[in-house]
Amino acid sequence: MTTRSSRATPAEPDTRTExxxxxSLDAASxxxxxxxxxxxxxxxxxxxxxxxxxxxxxSVASVSADPPLLIFSLSGSSSATPTLASAxxxxxxLLDEHDLDLAQLCATSGADRFGGAQPWTRLVxxxxxxxxxxxxxxxxxxxxxxxxxxxxxxxxxxxxxxxRPTGQDEGPGALVYHNRxxxxxxxxxxxxx
Amino acid sequence: MTTRSSRATPAEPDTRTExxxxxSLDAASxxxxxxxxxxxxxxxxxxxxxxxxxxxxxSVASVSADPPLLIFSLSGSSSATPTLASAxxxxxxLLDEHDLDLAQLCATSGADRFGGAQPWTRLVxxxxxxxxxxxxxxxxxxxxxxxxxxxxxxxxxxxxxxxRPTGQDEGPGALVYHNRxxxxxxxxxxxxx
Numbered sequence: 001m002t003t004r005s006s007r008a009t010p011a012e013p014d015t016r017t018e019x020x021x022x023x024s025l026d027a028a029s030x031x032x033x034x035x036x037x038x039x040x041x042x043x044x045x046x047x048x049x050x051x052x053x054x055x056x057x058x059s060v061a062s063v064s065a066d067p068p069l070l071i072f073s074l075s076g077s078s079s080a081t082p083t084l085a086s087a088x089x090x091x092x093x094l095l096d097e098h099d100l101d102l103a104q105l106c107a108t109s110g111a112d113r114f115g116g117a118q119p120w121t122r123l124v125x126x127x128x129x130x131x132x133x134x135x136x137x138x139x140x141x142x143x144x145x146x147x148x149x150x151x152x153x154x155x156x157x158x159x160x161x162x163x164r165p166t167g168q169d170e171g172p173g174a175l176v177y178h179n180r181x182x183x184x185x186x187x188x189x190x191x192x193x
Numbered sequence: 194m195t196t197r198s199s200r201a202t203p204a205e206p207d208t209r210t211e212x213x214x215x216x217s218l219d220a221a222s223x224x225x226x227x228x229x230x231x232x233x234x235x236x237x238x239x240x241x242x243x244x245x246x247x248x249x250x251x252s253v254a255s256v257s258a259d260p261p262l263l264i265f266s267l268s269g270s271s272s273a274t275p276t277l278a279s280a281x282x283x284x285x286x287l288l289d290e291h292d293l294d295l296a297q298l299c300a301t302s303g304a305d306r307f308g309g310a311q312p313w314t315r316l317v318x319x320x321x322x323x324x325x326x327x328x329x330x331x332x333x334x335x336x337x338x339x340x341x342x343x344x345x346x347x348x349x350x351x352x353x354x355x356x357r358p359t360g361q362d363e364g365p366g367a368l369v370y371h372n373r374x375x376x377x378x379x380x381x382x383x384x385x386x
Contacts, residue, residue, distance in 0.1 A: 064269075146336070
């Protein structure tokens with residue numbers, strides 16, 4: 001589309017070409033969009049000055065195998081975030097269907113994660129670790145990035161323990177959170193395209 | 194635990210308390226660990242100087258609804274990464290079970306993503322967008338963080354389109370990648386704890 005000037009003088013340069021993004025997506029639409037996007041379920045723990053902290057996260061993803069790096073994000077609204085975001089090391093527990101109680105405990109605001117409802121201990125390096133989970137990996141935080149009120153962390157995997165193998169037809173199924181519902185994967189959920 | 198000195202002179206300060214992480218996890222163990230961690234499936238596109246690019250990612254996660262922010266990571270080994278990592282805007286397609294062909298196309302090294310096997314067009318803002326997907330969201334990249342050879346991006350959601358609702362009993366199921374297998378969620382996969 002062009003505009004014409006009714007005056008004979010040369011047109012001024014158009015100074016309105018700076019890139020503008022327009023309005024951003026409103027929070028309700030964004031939440032609706034991502035409610036439909038499933039995520040694996042993890043519980044992340046660290047030792048803070050006031051004791052151990054834990055939260056449930058669906059943002060854990062591997063980003064590189066060599067070096068072994070993973071990422072996750074921490075919501076600014078979680079009381080565990082300041083401790084996790086400033087920790088040198090954390091333990092990321094990767095959960096399966098048998099770990100649903102732990103996932104729910106650490107997703108419940110105000111619940112006492114270390115009160116004994118779920119067995120836990122400390123690694124020799126000091127980090128709290130929940131027992132009997134599908135797998136856990138102890139990591140050193142290597143980078144931090146702010147994103148709004150949230151913090152995105154990159155972590156270097158140091159040590160892991162696999163309690164139960166996954167992907168076996170007979171074994172426990174993976175745990176997935178989707179549309180405010182917990183799901184379990186297994187032979188029953190394979191996509192036979 | 195305490196140690197005793199057999200000498201009468203004061204003990205030297207212990208200079209060995211500097212934190213050491215020990216060996217990191219080997220790549221094979223790390224891959225085994227994360228094969229068992231499921232992820233939702235997305236295809237990310239951008240317009241580059243040499244044309245449109247696309248890749249399949251299982252690392253997309255929402256990090257904040259207000260402002261509406263999401264993150265994802267790009268492997269250094271993907272040919273689309275330089276274009277996506279330097280783009281000002283991208284389109285993140287959030288897929289369901291009907292989008293499996295698109296997910297597979299954009300996960301296949303060397304495949305021609307824009308050759309016509311999957312219908313696509315351009316938004317008025319120029320970004321390539323695949324048709325008939327569960328949902329897409331156009332985003333502006335707001336932060337970048339290097340993690341090994343990978344790049345982690347934070348993106349601000351600008352505009353979205355939901356083609357199909359999810360989480361309805363009658364509707365299409367969500368698409369999940371786990372242990373080198375595609376899964377679909379639905380009433381059949383709900384975890385009845």
